[in-house]
Amino acid sequence: MPSEAAKGLRVRSGGRKRRIYVAYARERPKRAYSAVDTSEAARFPLYGATVQRRQVMDSDEMRRALVRIAHEIVERNHGAERLALIGILTRGAPLAKRLAVMVEQIEGIRPPVGILDVALYRDDFPTRRPDVRPSTLPGDLTGLDIVLVDEVLYTGRTVRAAIDAIMDLGRPASIQLAVLLDRGHREVPIRADFVGKNVPTARSERVYALLEELDGQDAVVIDREPQGALSPEAQEDPS
Amino acid sequence: MDSLLGLRQTSAADIRRILSTAISMRDVLERSVKKVPTLRGRAVVTLFYEASTRTRTSFELAAKYMSADAVNISVAQSSVTKGESLTDTIRTLEAVTADCVIIRHPSAGAAHLAASCTPVPIINAGDGRHEHPTQGLLDALTIRDVWRPDATDWDLSGLIVTIVGDVAHSRVARSNAWGLTKLGATVRWCGPRTLIPAGADGLPITVYDRLSDALDGAHVVMALRLQTERQERGLLPSLREYSRCWGITASSLRSAHPDALVLHPGPMNRGVEISPEVADGRAGHRSGIGEQVRNGVAVRMACLYLLIKPTAEGETL
């Protein structure tokens, strides 16, 4: 089977809509991000099936989106005096730091940055508890305009958990939400105030936001479940 | 991890995971609102066949800080022999959908027995003289805070921990022997030979006959509670003599490391196994006895968090 899979590997060149076919491993490693390679077809010989990968954002696009979000945050909050950016672990944290730097470039004030772990507030892990990591928050939140930062907005459950966590920690003046990517499929009534890019996806697809700080590069890629026996849902999906 | 029955069976990786989680739990304890919704709607039962206010309260607070419903069942000693069998009690608790049972029992292996008859996670809160794993974990946390505050890998190698007293009847001594050595520390036991168990060489410890040798260079000194009935059973002549020979005092601590940390699993007999000034931290060394209690709640929150499985379906990002 591995050899069959190797034959199936092909790279369709041509700008952003570059499609990469890689063999699909059913047991995806928990932290697959750093293993994701957008430039070259990686091969997982387990099932010989292929996963279709497309890149929806490159590093320039990501930078432009974040700059825009930073401007919007400043505009919405009439400056940055009472602002605090709180990144949701794992990938929201570096994004919050980047946005703080960008806000400083715009306003001359660097808003405090916090890191929030929402493991204790989540309700959506099927079997294994996620590791709980310490949160670091910029002191008393009372009266601040909090901007939660996360990389992908999907069901909204993580953000729901983050709002609950913030509310337990203090009484901010407002809580806003900034995300790099909104992929739809909300399960709770939550909307982002600042969105880098809206990308329609299928539920069967997996979205990975790669960040320089953690993964060595900036990019957003979407993996589509393999055609074939592994996922009937993927077959029905038109995208 | 399905249950926490003892540190002998718990892998070093699991021990590190519990302790790392406990550090995050301590953050929760420092908040003004000491409550997270993690275990909302889950039922935690403390089933205690032995009187213990401290451990039971610690578990109950841990459950409540995690928003679980904590129910306490205290089984009076006198009714045990006539009453329902342990396995029937456990099956009953399973039937009423307990999500975790915390058991304290005078018989070694009672937690194993409980775990063998139910899929409900069991936490051993002390079984006879066998193990008291959460105590071992909280001691590891306390020791790390003092001696290796930056050790995120929980490496305690190079540290010497001396446990003094009635190790024969001590589940704390056994859990500490396993837990601390799995993190790399060296554990010494010391006490009168009548209170050292036969076959102690099966544990990863070294037994010392002389207190001064055992304390030599020790980074941590743990005094064990001496039950007064040991005297009645003829294991020692008098508490006075015990105190003179084996009590942890400012003078006996002189051979230990100058910054030695003194621990006691409590409740203390001041003036017997530990002198009042050492117990209260007035003897020029460090006392972790207050920290132990606070860490106990954090460790138990971590255990509940890791053992009670989530119910929601589907993983979402």
Next chain:
Amino acid sequence: MTFALRNGRVLDPSQDLDEIADVIVRDGRIEAITPVGAHPSDHEESAEGLLITPGLIDIHVHLREPGFEYKEDIETGTAAAAAGGFTAVCCMPNTNPAIDSVSVVRHIIERAEAVGVARVYPIASLTRAMEGGQLAEIADMQAAGACAVSDDAFPVQNAETMRRGMEYCAQLGLTVMTHNEDQSLTKDGAMNEGRTATLMGLPGIPAIAEDIGAARNIIFARLTGCRLHLLHISTSGTALHLQRAKADGVPVTGETAPHYLVLDETACEGYNTNAKMNPPLRREADRTALIGALQDHTIDALATDHAPHAVYEKEREFDRAPFGILGLETAFAVGYTHLVQAGHIGLNDLIRLMSCAPASILGLPGGTLKPGAPADISVFDLTECWTVRPELFRSKSRNTPFAGWDLSGRCRYTLVGGRRIDV
């Protein structure tokens, strides 16, 4: 009426016999052992490929009747015995009421005649109600059919009582079978004192408690001349005391049980109450020493200490579970697989230890295929490999540490007084 078991391998250590032959039975007794086909008979059965031995005799069994019929009774206990190849068992007096009176002795003998499928010889209690105080009416019980006297399960602690009891039994010519334990050393003990008990946090039963008890009882045997039989020897120390006492001419014998020869204290790991008995499983060193004591004939016999307990009694906290395990249905196969096939002793040794020797220790009929002896015969298939499945036991109880073990050698049927008992 004659019956012939033809063409089997006849192994009888009492007459150094091991050959393919016919066993001829007449009127419940052995008529002769003859060359194959040499003797005509009214009925016959082919035993080709099978092993024919004197019926196995277990001198240490708890049948639990009267008083504890929920654990075992004479009917199920003897059925278990027959399934294991035993044609006779001696039952211990720790029943309720204890075997401390003529009426209980008679009751057991009558019940065994009515429902038993193996011979049952009651063992009388040394003291009334086994309380270790006043002597029981031993002479009366002897006259009623008690085969020996024992304090098993409640070892007599008071030295004066033990001395007087043995003096009394010496005069009657009765053997006193002792559970050797100085209980001042074993208070609260649940398993062998040592490494495993310390790991498991269980109170220990030191080996020396048995050694001291055995030494004391040997001293009384020397003093009184009473025949002494040391029950279930589990320590190398007791085996050593026995060896020295025999060398000194003290009238003493000793037995051990199969579990002490194939298991050690680590079998208790996981709080396995089916590995809890008293005396407890000891160290590996004791186990190997006991095998040595079998090889040099220091230990005279194997007995099972068959001690049934209900499932719910064993499914509980280790220190609160009762002592004792089953033995009748696994003893021969455990011995054959783990002593004979393992090369520690010969097959004739195993049969001697389980048949001839027990008979001679208590002077019981059987244990031999000599002409004129009762036709108590066991027939084994040594080639049969089987897995121990407690749910299939004839015993009412299930408390065996051998569940799931693959063993070789199984009893096909027995003859008790010429009457065939099918397994």
